[in-house]
Amino acid sequence: MSKKIFQLNGALHLESGEVLNDVQIAYHSYGELNASGDNVIWVCHALTANSDVFDWWSGLFGESQLYNPQEHFIVCANILGSPYGTTNPLSRNPESDKSYYLDFPQITVRDVVSLHQSLRIHLGITQFHTLIGASIGGHQALEWAIMEPGLMEHLVLLGTNAVHSPWGIAFNESQRMAIEADGSWGRGSKDDARAGLEAARSIGLLSYRNAKAYDRTQRDEPRRLGNYNASSYQRYQGQKLSRRFDAYSYWYLTHLMDSHDVGRDRGDIRHALSRVRARTLIFSFEGDYLFSQAENQLLADHIAGARLITMATDFGHDGFLIETDALTISLRAFYKSYSMNQQKINKSTGIGLIGYGVVGQAVYDQLRDRRDVRVTAVAVKDLTKDRNGLLQPALGSAYELISRDDVDIIIELIDDSEEAYHYVKSALLQGKSVITANKKMLAYHLPELEAIATRNNISLRYEASVAGAIPILDTLDRHFSQQSINSIQGIVNGSTNYILSSMRLESMSYEEALLKAQQLGFAESDPRLDVDGYDALYKAVILCYKAYGHYISPEQVSRDGIAKISKHDLGAAELNGERIKLLATVERSSQGVNIEVRPTNIPLTHPLASVEYETNAVMINTAQSDTTVLIGKGAGGQPTASSVISDLQKILSEKSEVGAQTEKVQPDLVAI
Numbered sequence: 001m002s003k004k005i006f007q008l009n010g011a012l013h014l015e016s017g018e019v020l021n022d023v024q025i026a027y028h029s030y031g032e033l034n035a036s037g038d039n040v041i042w043v044c045h046a047l048t049a050n051s052d053v054f055d056w057w058s059g060l061f062g063e064s065q066l067y068n069p070q071e072h073f074i075v076c077a078n079i080l081g082s083p084y085g086t087t088n089p090l091s092r093n094p095e096s097d098k099s100y101y102l103d104f105p106q107i108t109v110r111d112v113v114s115l116h117q118s119l120r121i122h123l124g125i126t127q128f129h130t131l132i133g134a135s136i137g138g139h140q141a142l143e144w145a146i147m148e149p150g151l152m153e154h155l156v157l158l159g160t161n162a163v164h165s166p167w168g169i170a171f172n173e174s175q176r177m178a179i180e181a182d183g184s185w186g187r188g189s190k191d192d193a194r195a196g197l198e199a200a201r202s203i204g205l206l207s208y209r210n211a212k213a214y215d216r217t218q219r220d221e222p223r224r225l226g227n228y229n230a231s232s233y234q235r236y237q238g239q240k241l242s243r244r245f246d247a248y249s250y251w252y253l254t255h256l257m258d259s260h261d262v263g264r265d266r267g268d269i270r271h272a273l274s275r276v277r278a279r280t281l282i283f284s285f286e287g288d289y290l291f292s293q294a295e296n297q298l299l300a301d302h303i304a305g306a307r308l309i310t311m312a313t314d315f316g317h318d319g320f321l322i323e324t325d326a327l328t329i330s331l332r333a334f335y336k337s338y339s340m341n342q343q344k345i346n347k348s349t350g351i352g353l354i355g356y357g358v359v360g361q362a363v364y365d366q367l368r369d370r371r372d373v374r375v376t377a378v379a380v381k382d383l384t385k386d387r388n389g390l391l392q393p394a395l396g397s398a399y400e401l402i403s404r405d406d407v408d409i410i411i412e413l414i415d416d417s418e419e420a421y422h423y424v425k426s427a428l429l430q431g432k433s434v435i436t437a438n439k440k441m442l443a444y445h446l447p448e449l450e451a452i453a454t455r456n457n458i459s460l461r462y463e464a465s466v467a468g469a470i471p472i473l474d475t476l477d478r479h480f481s482q483q484s485i486n487s488i489q490g491i492v493n494g495s496t497n498y499i500l501s502s503m504r505l506e507s508m509s510y511e512e513a514l515l516k517a518q519q520l521g522f523a524e525s526d527p528r529l530d531v532d533g534y535d536a537l538y539k540a541v542i543l544c545y546k547a548y549g550h551y552i553s554p555e556q557v558s559r560d561g562i563a564k565i566s567k568h569d570l571g572a573a574e575l576n577g578e579r580i581k582l583l584a585t586v587e588r589s590s591q592g593v594n595i596e597v598r599p600t601n602i603p604l605t606h607p608l609a610s611v612e613y614e615t616n617a618v619m620i621n622t623a624q625s626d627t628t629v630l631i632g633k634g635a636g637g638q639p640t641a642s643s644v645i646s647d648l649q650k651i652l653s654e655k656s657e658v659g660a661q662t663e664k665v666q667p668d669l670v671a672i
């Protein structure tokens, strides 16, 4: 198979915050992706290998090997920073029009994986049968299994670790010192530091093999004086590498190896490893001084259900390249043990997430470990901002995300209501169901958006837009749809209720309480939307539309906020046996339906009087069932996300109902 090149569309945003432009990836693929897309074997290569895995791992990959092109679609991509066709320090820097050399940015294992992810998407791959890697190939495979846990069914790690060890870093530093000690290092030519590179390789080899391996292969018999086998072997190996590699790529790739730490920005290593969902097999190699047995054991201890096999070998770390017959036997047994009662994995539904704020992060969190749905892409406004916990590569364009083939459902959770309107409309027009929490956008555009959704026979769902975790819209839809609703009255803004409670119960000033609500993530980016009553008003418009099918524009609603309410007012009301609450009221009268939002004195015995802090409550009064009150968390990331997830479940079950109906109808047609 010949090498292919994939040119990345757009810039590669690196973990360091730097950006690489004009990035390309060289890769090999063997065999064909099957119709169900479940025969992909993705190989991550180690330090100085290339994408031609049939060449360098021929004991495992080949026409008649365990991994073969008749059964599998095998992909191996050359890693970022390597000189075998992927962008590397000798590549042209588009800014200077010269090679990067030492201007190449710092790159990490996660950067390598995010580039792999782009290639995966380009190749139309949505699942891996197996992701396999040894050494720093194992670093990549492990990172990937943490970044996209639902992507791979099996994970095979050979001679690797969760964090590169001080011992490993010391070896790499020694190699870099050898390169840097070469007088031609840093002069700006591809042939710089060749002698340094040879010495570096000689040092590196000592960590890949061990005394036993040298005894076996380099012993001098009979013992000469000088010109020892081991000496010429070291020099030969150094020269061999120098003929196929360059000092700059080697220097950067050893740094990349040192960067490996799955725990970075993820709490700790154990927590990171607990995210892996794949069926995992780990191979450790006897006498591997670079990746110790203890390090492989740590992986097995913290990856759920992982199995560890220690391979007997005389070749230490290099055992993964040499002991391929024994590896094949163990791998076959591993697959067989799972295929006994294997359940077919359903093709997962792809979610496009727009926005990664308080609620976006919580939604992402709640979906991360699922296999039936997968967040395929996330669109954010500022790609340079640190996205704590975000494992998918972020996109700068929501439109690009909406039109991707692997995105089936859009979850829109941004702040800007105008932008949100355009994204939601565009998604609905493209026939993709949408979940949104954007109450302002909905309050202005609900009738139009609902009409598009109905026309296209898809769903627009927005439970999270009103009263956070409380399932009020679903309750109106399903439970009260046949009742005559007299009124809906509620505390539907968490921030203002939080402020009023804090002022009254904790004697906080208005400003302090507002600041606290902001810190807790309840408040809108522009808190005037909360305190002036707009947020409650938007929610009331949505409630009215749901309950009565009647749309009232926000401009027509009478509204007042809480900014003028003092601690004294709150205390005085209490003395009168009353409590001040910001209430949103939707009421039917003989003149039609009316909406109002204002601070209201209610008796202490009123069902809404005891609703404190960010808790919301909605009271529904109907001719048939009198008064029903729903109470729950009205704001905050996780509670609001729970309503988004509930909407998602409804869309998923609608989808499967449609599937089931189709199956039922077909046999009847055949019978006629």
Ligand code: HSE
Binding pocket: 465, 467, 468, 492, 493, 494, 495, 496, 522, 523, 524, 530, 535, 634, 635, 636
């Ligand atoms: N700012 C809103 C509130 C967030 O405080 O209720 C939830 O819509």
